[in-house]
Amino acid sequence: MDNRVKDNRAWLGVLPVLLIVAFSGVIPLMTVVNYSFQDILDFDNRFFVGFQWYSQTLNDPRFITAFARQLLFTASILAIEIPLGIMVAKGMPRQGKKATAILLFLAVPLLIPSNVVGTIWQLFARPDIGLMGVSLNYLGWNFNYTASASQAWFTLLAMDIWHWTSLVALLSYSGLRSIPDPYYQAAELDGASHWQTFRWVELPKLKSVLIIATLLRLMDSFMIYTEPLVLTGGGPGSSTTFLSQHLATMAVGQFDLGPAAAFSVIYFLFILLFCWFFYTIVMSESD
Amino acid sequence: MINSIDNRSSKVAQTVLAIYCVYLAFPLYWLLAISVQQNADITGAFSILPQEPSLENFMELWTNPVWSRSFINSLTYVAINTILSISLALPAAYAFSRYQFLGDRQLFFWLLTNRMAPPAVFLLPFFQLYSAFGLFDTPLAVGLAHCLFTIPMAVWILEGFMSSIPKDLDEMAKVDGHSFGFFFFRIFIPANWGGIGVTIFFCFMFSWVELLIARTLTGVEAKPIVVTMTRTISASGIDWGVLAAAGVVTIIPGLILVWFVRKRLIQGFALGRVK
Amino acid sequence: MAEISFQDISFSYEGSETETIKDFRLTIENGKILSLLGKSGSGKTTLLKIMAGLLSPQRGHLFFDRGEVTQLAAKKRDIAQVFQFPVLYESMNVEDNIMFPLRVKKLPEIEARQRFEKVCSLLELNPILKSQSKDLSLYQRQIVSIARAFIRPNLKAVFLDEPLTALSPKLKWQLRKKIKMLQREDGVTMVYVTHDQTEALSFADKVGIIDAGALVQLDEPKTIYERPLTTFVGDFIGNPGMNFLPAEAFNTQSDSPKKANKIGFRAEWAEFVEIGEGGLSGKVVSFEADRTRDHEPHGTASIRSDWGQMRVKGSYQKSVGKTVGVRLNNQLFFDSNNTLINEDG
Numbered sequence: 001m002d003n004r005v006k007d008n009r010a011w012l013g014v015l016p017v018l019l020i021v022a023f024s025g026v027i028p029l030m031t032v033v034n035y036s037f038q039d040i041l042d043f044d045n046r047f048f049v050g051f052q053w054y055s056q057t058l059n060d061p062r063f064i065t066a067f068a069r070q071l072l073f074t075a076s077i078l079a080i081e082i083p084l085g086i087m088v089a090k091g092m093p094r095q096g097k098k099a100t101a102i103l104l105f106l107a108v109p110l111l112i113p114s115n116v117v118g119t120i121w122q123l124f125a126r127p128d129i130g131l132m133g134v135s136l137n138y139l140g141w142n143f144n145y146t147a148s149a150s151q152a153w154f155t156l157l158a159m160d161i162w163h164w165t166s167l168v169a170l171l172s173y174s175g176l177r178s179i180p181d182p183y184y185q186a187a188e189l190d191g192a193s194h195w196q197t198f199r200w201v202e203l204p205k206l207k208s209v210l211i212i213a214t215l216l217r218l219m220d221s222f223m224i225y226t227e228p229l230v231l232t233g234g235g236p237g238s239s240t241t242f243l244s245q246h247l248a249t250m251a252v253g254q255f256d257l258g259p260a261a262a263f264s265v266i267y268f269l270f271i272l273l274f275c276w277f278f279y280t281i282v283m284s285e286s287d
Numbered sequence: 288m289i290n291s292i293d294n295r296s297s298k299v300a301q302t303v304l305a306i307y308c309v310y311l312a313f314p315l316y317w318l319l320a321i322s323v324q325q326n327a328d329i330t331g332a333f334s335i336l337p338q339e340p341s342l343e344n345f346m347e348l349w350t351n352p353v354w355s356r357s358f359i360n361s362l363t364y365v366a367i368n369t370i371l372s373i374s375l376a377l378p379a380a381y382a383f384s385r386y387q388f389l390g391d392r393q394l395f396f397w398l399l400t401n402r403m404a405p406p407a408v409f410l411l412p413f414f415q416l417y418s419a420f421g422l423f424d425t426p427l428a429v430g431l432a433h434c435l436f437t438i439p440m441a442v443w444i445l446e447g448f449m450s451s452i453p454k455d456l457d458e459m460a461k462v463d464g465h466s467f468g469f470f471f472f473r474i475f476i477p478a479n480w481g482g483i484g485v486t487i488f489f490c491f492m493f494s495w496v497e498l499l500i501a502r503t504l505t506g507v508e509a510k511p512i513v514v515t516m517t518r519t520i521s522a523s524g525i526d527w528g529v530l531a532a533a534g535v536v537t538i539i540p541g542l543i544l545v546w547f548v549r550k551r552l553i554q555g556f557a558l559g560r561v562k
Numbered sequence: 563m564a565e566i567s568f569q570d571i572s573f574s575y576e577g578s579e580t581e582t583i584k585d586f587r588l589t590i591e592n593g594k595i596l597s598l599l600g601k602s603g604s605g606k607t608t609l610l611k612i613m614a615g616l617l618s619p620q621r622g623h624l625f626f627d628r629g630e631v632t633q634l635a636a637k638k639r640d641i642a643q644v645f646q647f648p649v650l651y652e653s654m655n656v657e658d659n660i661m662f663p664l665r666v667k668k669l670p671e672i673e674a675r676q677r678f679e680k681v682c683s684l685l686e687l688n689p690i691l692k693s694q695s696k697d698l699s700l701y702q703r704q705i706v707s708i709a710r711a712f713i714r715p716n717l718k719a720v721f722l723d724e725p726l727t728a729l730s731p732k733l734k735w736q737l738r739k740k741i742k743m744l745q746r747e748d749g750v751t752m753v754y755v756t757h758d759q760t761e762a763l764s765f766a767d768k769v770g771i772i773d774a775g776a777l778v779q780l781d782e783p784k785t786i787y788e789r790p791l792t793t794f795v796g797d798f799i800g801n802p803g804m805n806f807l808p809a810e811a812f813n814t815q816s817d818s819p820k821k822a823n824k825i826g827f828r829a830e831w832a833e834f835v836e837i838g839e840g841g842l843s844g845k846v847v848s849f850e851a852d853r854t855r856d857h858e859p860h861g862t863a864s865i866r867s868d869w870g871q872m873r874v875k876g877s878y879q880k881s882v883g884k885t886v887g888v889r890l891n892n893q894l895f896f897d898s899n900n901t902l903i904n905e906d907g
Contacts (some may be wrong), residue, residue, distance in 0.1 A: 001493070004385055004386050004387045005385065005387065006386070006387045006388070007386045007388060008388045008389055009386075010382035010383075010385070010386035010387075010388040010391075011382070011388055011389070012378075012382075013378035013379050013381055013382030013386075014378075014382050015377040016375045016378070016379070016386075017376060017393070017398070017438055017442060020371070020375060020431070020434055020438065021398065021401055021434070021435060021438060021439070023431075024413075024416075024434060024435040025401050025404070025429055025435045027416060028409045028412030028413055028416055029404075029408075029409075031411075031412040031415065031416075032408060033411055035411075084307070085426070086302075087300050087303040087304070088303060088304050088307050089299040090297070090300035091297075091300035091303050091304030091305070092304060100549060102304070103552060104309065104545050104546070104548070104549055105308065105310070105311065106308075106460065107488075107541075107552065108311070108315070108538065108541065108542065108545065109311060109490055110492055110498070110541075111495065111538070111540075111541025111542075111544065111545065112490060112496070112534075112541060113495060113496045113497075113498065113512075113513045114496050114498055114513075114539050114540050115498045115513050115516060115517055116513070116516070116533075116538070118539050119318075119516065119531075119534050120314045120315070120317075120534060121314060121531060122315045123314075123318060123321055123527065123530075123531060124313070124314040124318075124509055129329050129330060129333070129527065130317070131313065131314075131316075131317045131320075131335070131768070132313070132317075134333050162310065162311065162314060165307070166311075166379075166411055168555045169307075170552070171556055173556070174555075174556035180647075180649075182646075182647070183647040183649050185614070185616050185636070185643070185645070185649075186643070186645065188450045188637055189451045189614060189616075189636055189637065189641065189642060189643050190636075190637075190642075190662055190663040190666055190710070191392075191637045191663060191666045192662075192666055193666075193837045194297055196666060199655065200651045200662070201651065203653075204651070204653035205652070210465065213458075219403045222405065223405040223406060225405075225406070225498075225499050226499060229495045230517070238565045243405070243407075244405055244406075244407040244499075245407075247405070247407045248407050248410065248499070251407075251411050252410060252411070252503075253457070257411065260411070262405070263409035264405075265408075267405055267407075267408060268403070268404050268408055270404065271385045271403045271404070271405065272400055272403055
């Protein structure tokens with residue numbers, strides 16, 4: 001981004017994108033911000049309430065637990081999917097028909113609609129008709145994810161790993177492929193172990209794709225809605241109710257527009273904050 | 288005898304890959320197995336292999352217009368979204384990768400923040416906005432709304448690719464006396480097929496997969512297949528076989544897409560950002 | 563330090579019909595510099611990889627001194643290699659890069675430090691020790707990878723795979739000098755692969771000419787130049803390559819062996835004479851002067867004779883297009899298999 005020509009006419013190229021994002025992004029966002037400061041009884045009858053909804057949301061124990069749950073979920077899937085994705089990528093052949101076949105297969109879960117993913121796992125995990133549910137019960141584990149919070153979490157994590165590890169693997173694989181042979185050979189001749197080769201040859205080259213993978217998984221897992229809704233409906237109890245579902249219940253279900261809007265703003269700001277935090281930490285380390 | 292010494296994929300990693308592939312395959316197999324059975328067989332005696340496989344569930348999808356209509360609705364808004372995203376993102380990405388202009392960095396970052404917005408935040412305002420414009424319950428509304436998330440991604444991916452293409456290409460075209468239009472459409476875009484392929488993949492990955500916005504912005508007319516599926520569950524009890532068959536059908540467009548972009552996929556997944 | 567010997571080694575790449583290396587035999591003396599010289603695709607880099615253990619031959623045996631290493635893993639062979647394009651650990655600074663092999667081997671800190679300082683002062687690396695790899699020039703990167711190769715103690719051998727290809731001539735010359743200095747310091751056996759003959763001839767104790775996966779000639783640089791064993795070597799080495807004319811062109815000369823099929827001579831082994839005086843004559847097609855000696859242009863002339871093209875070095879003052887006589891002061895005889903005929907026996 002450095003040897004670029006200075007020319008403000010380039011704005012013309014950006015303008016269409018700007019307009020459409022402003023239309024479908026800025027207007028709704030302003031509406032949300034606007035609502036978040038008002039008490040809306042109906043659309044002709046509203047009051048300015050200042051930061052009331054914000055303080056109410058931040059002090060709401062349901063928000064706090066949903067938030068903590070969300071953090072735990074995001075941290076868990078990152079901790080599993082990133083290393084697993086790298087391992088999967090490392091196990092792939094460098095080229096050939098077999099490599100292409102595996103790649104296509106890995107890409108499949110990424111393109112399945114999220115409610116279908118939920119459905120697939122429901123069919124797979126149910127203790128009465130699911131292959132996994134029945135097998136686990138057969139093996140002596142009293143498995144019913146609709147009744148046990150820990151089992152619901154287990155199933156949810158298994159599903160997210162199933163759905164998204166491929167993304168990390170595909171990104172890592174293309175990163176690994178960009179490393180020229182002599183880099184491996186030099187490390188081999190220097191006597192480097194597998195771990196040292198990974199640490200000093202592969203990881204530095206993977207860094208940029210891993211940042212992308214982590215950011216994508218960070219944001220998307222923070223917004224997760226459909227899969228848990230289909231699979232567990234947020235239960236049992238509210239043990240798998242994450243932020244998006246909580247928000248949707250408030251906004252659409254209960255029509256608490258003001259609090260829902262305040263919730264939205266806080267939610268969005270937190271995601272921005274996390275991404276920014278992660279990005280600055282990673283970037284400052286490299287210099 | 289070993290021919291070349293390969294330090295890259297250790298035995299451990301290969302085993303992990305194999306196990307992971309099996310892990311991917313099992314739920315898919317089960318979906319397929321259920322989709323060819325009748326409800327009585329599914330809920331009856333448990334069996335790993337389908338006892339009396341039939342295509343009846345798929346016939347149900349094929350003959351019932353609700354299913355085929357909603358399938359076409361989905362494809363329509365995904366196509367609208369993908370075409371809009373790519374065609375708008377191309378000039379923007381070119382501007383970002385080749386020119387410095389007032390506020391470029393801030394603009395780029397702001398675009399990306401839109402990708403970070405949870406769709407749930409926008410449900411209600413989207414509903415009001417698109418109703419106000421009379422677009423509610425049309426595929427266009429969903430396609431446009433998805434643009435908020437896919438365009439930033441598309442600009443960002445394409446910018447990475449274009450920046451990895453040396454500026455010499457632009458200058459050479461100038462020296463050869465080509466017009467900008469000729470250069471952009473006949474030289475520059477073909478040089479970026481890898482990036483465009485992977486951008487299509489990512490747009491599709493968002494738009495085809497998304498449920499929340501699609502459900503909010505549609506009623507009866509433009510109902511997408513993902514919504515039809517969820518409503519089937521609540522309406523007539525649960526017909527597991529039809530549900531699974533619908534699931535199988537929704538996987539097919541993804542398979543076709545992957546097949547078409549397979550050659551670009553790997554080169555593309557580096558997103559132009561690996562050096 | 564070790565003597566390296568190939569015994570009938572054959573190798574072919576996966577999926578390839580032809581053997582890249584065929585029944586290869588060669589012994590590299592302990593502590594010497596050997597250059598492997600050949601056109602691209604001749605198999606010289608493959609040979610290097612076989613020695614390094616990065617490729618494993620299908621047949622034959624490889625020995626370091628008396629020990630067979632054919633199937634030994636690369637990291638157990640105690641050898642180092644410098645690649646065509648410099649390979650550095652991108653996330654480390656220069657010092658950590660150079661120290662890496664010693665740290666992997668867990669060499670005692672004091673000994674490691676000593677070697678480090680010696681190598682760095684020989685290569686004049688001290689000003690850039692704390693620089694990040696990504697900030698270095700191509701030349702600096704290659705020096706660092708050379709340092710990383712030579713810093714290792716008890717090396718059996720160091721292999722260099724066209725390490726100077728990407729550099730400008732002046733830097734090439736500097737780096738060549740430094741490599742030679744390092745080699746002398748420890749007296750380590752060194753194999754140097756190149757397609758640049760000037761580099762090979764000026765640098766090595768011995769030169770091995772490789773063609774189509776086989777060793778054509780192994781000799782000192784001077785011998786390679788003056789007594790090529792085949793017409794291929796004669797043509798490949800030297801600028802211009804050796805001239806070859808059919809033996810009949812010289813039937814007046816009584817000392818030619820009976821089975822001689824071709825006669826070979828270097829451009830500077832011939833001189834211009836009056837027509838009829840030398841036994842050969844031809845038309846000067848072009849003349850390329852490289853300097854002036856005694857006010858006469860001196861250079862290489864291309865001459866078309868009835869027997870074929872030849873090039874002759876010398877002083878020439880007539881214009882292009884004239885016919886001249888050529889006399890040979892020295893020549894070699896080759897038989898019908900293009901092999902040198904040994905005049906002594």
